[in-house]
Amino acid sequence: MKGETISLSIRFSALCLLFVLPAPALGQEAAYDVLIRGGLVVDGSGETGIKADVAISAGRIVAVGKLTDATAAKVVDITDLVICPGFIDLHSHADRGILKSRSAENYVRQGVTTLVCGNCGSSPTDIEAFFTELKSGCGVNVTMLIGHGSVRQQVIGRLNVPPSAEQLEEMKRIVRRTMRAGAVGISTSLRYGPGAYADTDEIVELAREVAPFQGFYATHMRDEGTRMLEALEEALLVGQQASIPVHVSHHKISSASVFGLTRLSLDRITKARADGVDVTLDQYPYGAGSGGVSLYVPQASLSGGLEAFKRRIADPEKKDAILASVEELLVRKIYEAGQNPSNSDHTAIALSRIQLARAAHDEELEGKTLPEILRARGQAVTLSNGAELLVELVTHGVRGINHTLDDRPGGDVDRVMQFPLTSVASDGSVFEFGRGHPHPRSYGCYPRVLGRYVRERKLLSLEQAIHKMTELPARRLKWSDRGLIKVGHWADLTILDPRIIADKATFADPHQHSVGVKHVMIQGQFVLKDGRMTGELPGQPVGLGKEQ
Ligand SMILES: [Zn+2]
Numbered sequence: 001m002k003g004e005t006i007s008l009s010i011r012f013s014a015l016c017l018l019f020v021l022p023a024p025a026l027g028q029e030a031a032y033d034v035l036i037r038g039g040l041v042v043d044g045s046g047e048t049g050i051k052a053d054v055a056i057s058a059g060r061i062v063a064v065g066k067l068t069d070a071t072a073a074k075v076v077d078i079t080d081l082v083i084c085p086g087f088i089d090l091h092s093h094a095d096r097g098i099l100k101s102r103s104a105e106n107y108v109r110q111g112v113t114t115l116v117c118g119n120c121g122s123s124p125t126d127i128e129a130f131f132t133e134l135k136s137g138c139g140v141n142v143t144m145l146i147g148h149g150s151v152r153q154q155v156i157g158r159l160n161v162p163p164s165a166e167q168l169e170e171m172k173r174i175v176r177r178t179m180r181a182g183a184v185g186i187s188t189s190l191r192y193g194p195g196a197y198a199d200t201d202e203i204v205e206l207a208r209e210v211a212p213f214q215g216f217y218a219t220h221m222r223d224e225g226t227r228m229l230e231a232l233e234e235a236l237l238v239g240q241q242a243s244i245p246v247h248v249s250h251h252k253i254s255s256a257s258v259f260g261l262t263r264l265s266l267d268r269i270t271k272a273r274a275d276g277v278d279v280t281l282d283q284y285p286y287g288a289g290s291g292g293v294s295l296y297v298p299q300a301s302l303s304g305g306l307e308a309f310k311r312r313i314a315d316p317e318k319k320d321a322i323l324a325s326v327e328e329l330l331v332r333k334i335y336e337a338g339q340n341p342s343n344s345d346h347t348a349i350a351l352s353r354i355q356l357a358r359a360a361h362d363e364e365l366e367g368k369t370l371p372e373i374l375r376a377r378g379q380a381v382t383l384s385n386g387a388e389l390l391v392e393l394v395t396h397g398v399r400g401i402n403h404t405l406d407d408r409p410g411g412d413v414d415r416v417m418q419f420p421l422t423s424v425a426s427d428g429s430v431f432e433f434g435r436g437h438p439h440p441r442s443y444g445c446y447p448r449v450l451g452r453y454v455r456e457r458k459l460l461s462l463e464q465a466i467h468k469m470t471e472l473p474a475r476r477l478k479w480s481d482r483g484l485i486k487v488g489h490w491a492d493l494t495i496l497d498p499r500i501i502a503d504k505a506t507f508a509d510p511h512q513h514s515v516g517v518k519h520v521m522i523q524g525q526f527v528l529k530d531g532r533m534t535g536e537l538p539g540q541p542v543g544l545g546k547e548q
Pocket of ligand 1: 120
């Protein structure tokens with residue numbers, strides 16, 4: 001089936017509905033390629049699981065039920081385990097990582113079988129070449145959003161200016177071309193540059209190019225703090241004006257003063273749905289986000305890229321202005337947490353919420369918090385030293401982990417998770433094992449939901465959680481042949497032990513694989529068997545790739 005998945009997958013599924021083989025007579029050769037016996041089938045729809053066997057041939061699910069007399073080339077007994085569709089991660093940043101580490105082991109061991117790359121405005125702009133390269137195989141299927149920020153950067157550079165008419169046409173042309181090549185929609189990050197330099201009209205113009213391909217608009221909204229509701233209105237407006245579905249990425253509140261604001265945003269989304277707007281969202285299950293530490297400096301100071309930023313801070317007057325605004329932001333964060341910026345303990349708490357994830361210039365710093373770095377340098381933990389350090393880290397393109405979300409019981413993380421339209425999504429990437437200090441979500445996102453939020457806290461049922469990992473994201477992608485255990489669907493399957501599934505990766509020690517996923521199958525081939533990576537790479541680029 002290699003290579004055919006992009007264009008044929010949807011039409012082919014209709015044919016496969018008829019493709020149910022009868023049980024073979026004695027002495028006949030094996031009827032199915034693989035028969036998975038005795039598991040609890042949690043089919044992805046959210047319905048209660050049932051005990052059933054699942055038969056697979058030619059990469060597809062061909063029968064589900066009591067197949068007592070059936071034979072197969074391979075029979076796998078999974079008594080006491082759960083079989084469900086492979087997880088579809090709507091929010092991955094693995095565009096580069098997957099090319100280096102094809103097996104995507106950190107995702108496979110979570111039960112993920114499809115990654116949607118190109119989120120938060122960042123993607124390759126030559127999606128044809130990306131897909132062509134991936135056709136030689138991966139441990140997961142991969143699909144792609146075209147990143148607005150990357151398109152903008154290619155045409156305009158990292159400049160805080162609007163596009164000229166010609167530049168806008170060129171950006172539209174790139175978006176059209178990538179949609180034709182198989183992208184499933186367009187993504188933005190309006191919080192940080194170069195996406196932050198775009199106004200709403202520019203986004204609408206580009207999003208319109210996605211409509212004929214039935215793509216969707218995924219957005220890291222312009223604000224996830226005090227102005228989040230305005231940002232949500234902007235996202236809904238883009239969808240309305242471009243006539244495409246809207247998907248809010250990693251929905252969260254990162255300002256302590258407005259913890260609880262998700263009550264209003266989820267109400268607003270419910271109302272929009274009632275008015276006929278196709279809007280959905282996703283979330284990772286942690287109390288911290290991750291991104292460039294450049295989030296802490298004014299985005300205008302980054303216009304022109306890092307070299308331009310370095311030139312600005314070489315000018316003492318400009319540097320003072322940048323430092324002042326970083327300090328102001330830190331002070332605001334302290335007030336928002338109900339604390340006092342003139343209290344040195346409170347300052348230390350605020351600065352310790354910033355931990356370094358990737359610091360290519362000095363790997364010793366990875367995993368450390370700002371106060372730890374300052375103390376190691378013999379500096380006092382003050383606001384001005386913190387601001388100075390942040391500006392220095394920005395010049396090195398450092399990524400941070402920000403411990404600023406409310407994951408206490410009943411807080412925003414719980415509330416967003418329980419909302420019926422929220423898919424689970426990692427916001428992570430494929431990493432070389434042991435390299436850097438990434439946010440643990442890349443290793444633990446899905447098992448964390450199933451272990452901590454389902455088994456321990458009982459916030460969701462197993463069926464609800466699996467629905468958020470399978471059919472719900474498949475619907476967002478308008479895929480009708482993945483995301484369910486159903487005859488005709490591709491056999492992307494995850495077999496797990498709900499009694500032990502758990503994330504192991506922590507903020508202190510992130511490079512730890514999750515436990516509890518026993519087998520994973522992509523298009524009928526095992527990539528994980530009995531807890532071991534098989535080395536097979538059946539994963540392919542998948543997408544829409546056609547005008548409707
Ligand atoms: Zn983002």
